[in-house]
Amino acid sequence: MEFCTIASGSSGNCTYIGTDYTKILIDAGISGKKIEEGLANLKLTGDKIDALFITHEHVDHIKGAGILSRRFDIPIFATADTWAAMEEGLGRIAPSNKRIVYADEVCAVNDLCVKPFRIPHDAAEPVGYNVFSGEKKITLATDIGHVTDTIRESIEDSDVLLLEANHDVEMLKKGGYPWSLKQRILGENGHLSNHTAGRLLAEVMTGKMKYVFLGHLSEENNNPHLAYETVEEILRNNRIEVGTHVKMDMASRFQNGVKVEL
Numbered sequence: 500m501e502f503c504t505i506a507s508g509s510s511g512n513c514t515y516i517g518t519d520y521t522k523i524l525i526d527a528g529i530s531g532k533k534i535e536e537g538l539a540n541l542k543l544t545g546d547k548i549d550a551l552f553i554t555h556e557h558v559d560h561i562k563g564a565g566i567l568s569r570r571f572d573i574p575i576f577a578t579a580d581t582w583a584a585m586e587e588g589l590g591r592i593a594p595s596n597k598r599i600v601y602a603d604e605v606c607a608v609n610d611l612c613v614k615p616f617r618i619p620h621d622a623a624e625p626v627g628y629n630v631f632s633g634e635k636k637i638t639l640a641t642d643i644g645h646v647t648d649t650i651r652e653s654i655e656d657s658d659v660l661l662l663e664a665n666h667d668v669e670m671l672k673k674g675g676y677p678w679s680l681k682q683r684i685l686g687e688n689g690h691l692s693n694h695t696a697g698r699l700l701a702e703v704m705t706g707k708m709k710y711v712f713l714g715h716l717s718e719e720n721n722n723p724h725l726a727y728e729t730v731e732e733i734l735r736n737n738r739i740e741v742g743t744h745v746k747m748d749m750a751s752r753f754q755n756g757v758k759v760e761l
Contacts, residue, residue, distance in 0.1 A: 500516070500517070500518055500632045500635045500637065500658075500760070500761040501515070501516065501517045501518070501541075501758060501759070501760050501761075502514070502515070502516050502637050502659050502710075502758070502759045502761070503515045503541060503755055503756060503757070503758040503759070504661065504712060504714060504750040504751065504755065504756035505524075505529070505533075505534060505537030505538070505755055506528065506529045506533065506537065506751070506752065506753060506754075507641075507661070507712075507714035507715055507716075507750035507751065507752060507756070508559075508714070508715060508716050508717075508718065508750075508752035508753075509559060509665070509715065509716070509717045509718060510529075510559060510718065510752065511528040511529035511533075511559050511562060511752075512526045512528040512529075512554075512559055512560050512641065512714075512715065513525075513526050513527050513528060513529055513534055513537065513563070514526060514639060514661060515537070515538070515541060515543070516611070516630050516637055517543075518609075518610055518611060518632050520609050520610050521549050521608055521609035521610050521611045522543065522547050522548050522549055523548065523549055523550045523551070523552060523608060523611060523613070523630070524548055524550075524551045524552070524567075525551075525552045525553075525554065525628055525630075525639055526552075526553060526554055526560040526561070526564075527551055527553075527560070527561060527562065527563040527564040527567055528557075528558065528559040528560040528561060528562050528563070529562055529563055530562060530563050530566075531545075531563040531566035531567050531570065533563070534563050534567060537754075537755050540754075540755045541755065541758065545567060545570060545571040545573070546571050548567070548571060548573050549573075549574075549608055549609060550573065550574050550575075550576055550598075550608045550613075551564060551567060551568065551573050551574070551575045551576065552575075552576045552577070552600070552613060552615075552628055553575060553576065553577040553581060553585065554581075554618075554625055554626055554627065554628070554639070554641070554642065555581055555584075555620060555622035555623065555624070555625035555626070555642060556577075556581050556584040556585035556588070556622055556623060557622060557642075558588070560642075561585050561588065561589065564585075564589055565588075565589035565590040565591075565592060566590075568589070568592055568593070568596050569590070569591065569592070569593075572593070572596065573596065574595070574596040574597075574598050575589075575592060575596055575597065575598060576598040576599070576600045576606060576613070577598075577599070577600065578599065578600055578601065578602065578615065578623075578624040578625075578626055579599050579601075579624065580623035580624030581622070581623050581624050581625070581626075582597065582599060583623065584622070584623040584624075600613070600615050600626075601615070602615050602616060602617045602624075602626055603615070603616065603617075605631075610632060611630055611631070611632055612630070612631040612632075613628055613629070613630050613631075614628065614629040614630075614631070615627070615628055616628070616629065616649055616650070616653040617647075617649055618640065618642060618643050618644075618647075618649075618650060619643065619644040619645055619647060619687060619688050620642040620643065620644055620688050620689070620690075621644070621683065621686075621688040621689065622642070625642060627639055627640040627641070627643075627650070627653060629653055629657075632761075635658050635761045636656060636657045636658050636659075637657065637658060637659045637660075637661075637761075638653060638654050638657040638659070638660045638661070639661045640653065640654060640660065640661065640662050640663065641661065641662070641663035641665075641691075641714055641715040642663060642690065642715065643663050643690065643691045644686060644687045644688035644689045644690065644691075645687050645691075645695075646691075646695065646699050650699075651699070651702065651703055654699070654703045655703050655705065656705060656707050656708075657707070657708055658707060658708065658709050658710070658761050659708075659709060659710045659711075659712070659759055659761065660700075660708060660710070660711050660712070661712045661714050661750060662691075662696055662699070662700065662711060662712070662713060662714065663690060663691040663696060663713075663714060663715040664691065664692070664693045664696040664697075664713040664714070664715070664716060664721070664726040664729075664730060665684070665690035665691055665692065665693075665715050665716060665717050665720075665721065666684060666690060666692055666693070666716075666717045666720040666721045667692065667693050667720060667721050667725055667726075667729070668685070668692050668693075668694065670719075670720045670721060670725075671684060671685065671692075671717075671720040674719055674720050675719070676719070676720070684717075684720075690715070690717075693721065693725065693726045693729040693730060694729060694733065696713065696726075696730055697729055697730040697731075697732070697733030697734060698733060700730060700733070700734060700739075701733055701734055701736075701737040701739060704734070704737075704739050704744070704745065706744075708745050709745065709746060709759075709761070710745070710746045710747070710748070710759050711745055711746070711747045711748075712747075712748055712749065712750040712756060712757075713726050713727065713730060713747070713748075713749055713750065714749075714750030715750075716749075716750075716752065718752070723749040726749065727747070727749060730747070731747065
């Protein structure tokens with residue numbers, strides 16, 4: 500089982516997960532050209548992608564979805580309300596490639612099982628995803644306004660986790676965003692801060708978790724060094740040593756991240 504982020508940040512998101520038999524993308528929030536370049540770096544082409552799963556309808560998650568589906572005949576999976584919210588923005592999609600998923604129900608794509616779970620975000624029907632291959636589990640949890648029991652339970656026992664660390668609260672408060680946007684980001688349906696990401700990891704960390712990627716960083720209200728140090732310190736204070744108990748890396752904004760093979 501393979502995992503690699505192609506892009507992760509407030510400007511665009513796309514993640515590849517695959518096995519020998521199945522290749523999927525979760526989100527396509529950068530241009531189709533950029534996604535193809537990211538796949539090429541993994542020695543893959545768009546025609547090898549079996550499915551595209553969408554977390555929610557915001558443009559940083561769907562920008563390239565329509566063109567990819569049309570160019571390579573890729574089915575797009577999303578919740579019903581997400582489909583209603585994004586369909587016009589995607590352009591023409593073949594009816595056979597419009598697929599609906601339901602929170603907490605497993606969707607099988609060849610030898611991968613994909614299970615959406617509900618997340619609190621200011622979108623129509625947003626979800627995170629668990630992806631299973633046998634006993635192996637990869638979880639994507641970004642665009643989270645606050646931590647719920649569902650999120651905790653979904654993250655537990657993951658081998659690989661992509662977790663949002665969107666902003667540093669003080670940077671956001673002192674930054675140049677309008678007050679209304681600051682309130683949205685800090686709100687119950689906004690985004691997860693570095694500190695909250697660290698505390699969540701400390702709660703759910705088990706011996707099974709091998710690799711954590713911090714992603715969906717704000718370009719204006721965060722930086723990779725600060726996010727990493729903040730989360731690392733919280734884990735250390737909870738007797739979890741990065742590098743010993745778990746590997747941790749940053750999901751890159753504009754290029755492929757570290758490729759993990761399970």
